[in-house]
Amino acid sequence: MTTGTADGAAPPPRRTGRPRSQDSRDAILLAATEIVAEQGYAAASIEKIAQRAGVGKQTIYRGWPSKGDILLEALTRKADLYIPIPDEGNWPADIRRLLDDSFALVRRAPQIPDLLRALMVEAQLDPVFGDRFRTNFLQHRRAAVTTLADRAAQRGDLPASVNADVAADVIYGVIWYRLLAVPAPFDDRLADDLATLLTTGP
Amino acid sequence: MTTGTADGAAPPPRRTGRPRSQDSRDAILLAATEIVAEQGYAAASIEKIAQRAGVGKQTIYRGWPSKGDILLEALTRKADLYIPIPDEGNWPADIRRLLDDSFALVRRAPQIPDLLRALMVEAQLDPVFGDRFRTNFLQHRRAAVTTLADRAAQRGDLPASVNADVAADVIYGVIWYRLLAVPAPFDDRLADDLATLLTTGP
DNA sequence: TACGCAACGAGACGGTTCGGTTCGTAAGTG
């Protein structure tokens, strides 16, 4: 990953010539999001995105190395996707807060599930992008949970039947499973069930 | 889905003309499996499958309605994928047995993870096939777990923190999450962790 | 103000890939 700003010490802003258009970038991200949401990922070609965005294909190739990266940026922009790592002082409240925040975000922005599905598909189809997706996105989300769990373990209120890794596996496993495999909503009942499972000890 | 054998009452075996070649069917399934395992799903086109199988494309179109269905048949043939629903008499042993059987199958047949990934991708790209996949495969697997859990609930040894739906969500959620999102093995440690989580009560 | 430079939208281009169909032949059935 030596692309981007890894250009010596300071990122040279741009010296001369016409600057890149932020409007075009925005239009591209919007068009990609809409196509994925409305017509499914199979319909999202670079060609179609460019056409819908009212943009030349070259502008897209200049800005992103692959289709997946467009979607990844669209996702991270979509909401303040940064779900803050809660700190309620105890494990049950932390885990419940994280679940509530995550579910609320999905419900609030209905395109997010479509983007997530598309990204996971692209990660399977393009292994190089897949690595990027795992490193830059999936592991970040996972780290939020393991941070909470580690904190709980130190505090001593993590149930003996739970460890940090399995907690992350369970939470994101269920979320992705529902996104991809079963058409089930992210409702309070699921949050209840998961929180109960992960906070009940012997 | 009115294709296939939904042809009146009795499935007419075949009356006249050249019979379909079972060898061709086998070669197609084998070729599809190998391409997916060796080159990834992105490389698995009908064209390549036909070429590798030494078969005309028409023979494929005559036998399966879509690429996903080829892979689905390849998967169900691959092993006796039918993992028997355990009945060990108690919930912890049942759940442990199901996990062990499932993990052992994946370890024994290394193409199975590739096929599963490919099927999940295809389910996202082709919604019509996706419905078929969910109905004919995913729900069956899920039912195995809910059957165990229902039995345990009746017996009274299902922990209060677990219910049938969440047990299935957790087990298959984690399995699919590991297949698609994190490069982690299906080892005894995972089975231990999951079994502990699902069998420990307050 | 005038000039130069890079990005812009649009689209042409060559090339590849693929899905689906057509064609003449092969293999069974009656």
Added chain:
DNA sequence: CACTTACGAACCGAACCGTCTCGTTGCGTA
């Protein structure tokens, strides 16, 4: 032998990728 259906191969058109070339546009600098 006549008939029927499957067979492999070849063919066709559409879609798309990535590059390239236009003439144009906007910004920094001379």
